[in-house]
Amino acid sequence: MSGQNAAREFTAQMSVRDGHWRLYVALMNTTEQWPDYRFGRTVPTFTDRTDALSVLGFEPVPGAEWTWTEDSETPDKPDSPVVLIAAIRVRSWSGVSV
Template identity: 40%
Template sequence: MKVYGARLSNSFSGEWELYVVTDGMSRDWPEHSFGRTGPVPTLQERADALAQLGYVLADSAGWQWQECPNGAMRRVHLLASASVRRKDGAA
């Protein structure tokens, strides 16, 4: 069963978005916008968004958070990642 990387980010427009990296070259990845800048989407909201895109968390996967600073006085962007797999088990 193939595993992909899901990303939850607020880095570009400031609104939370979730996308699944399906290959290394394309930028045409499945994505979901939460349409808000805060609060951070809950675990259930993330699971629902993944399901709408056709994915679920991989076995025993959890979200790992990373701060992406843009300088000492600027807003810090957050990025979370998790391993996911297709809901239907397809590669």
């Protein structure tokens, strides 16, 4: 990271599809593959999510909190099943280049 030890900030998101939860870090403006972690069918706890971020080389930005958004599985279709998306600001650990 060009001589800097400053951690870069990103948005981590978590969503569920077909009953399986997935957490991923959105690496915008890059060709890098987005790091992701797949959970089972149970809703991941706060600790599960923090541990998964750690495995991916990230941690929540101090003071950041998870926010939840409701979306539609099919955009512009009001009777579409609901999709819940959680998001939190995270930072890469020093030395992790993404």
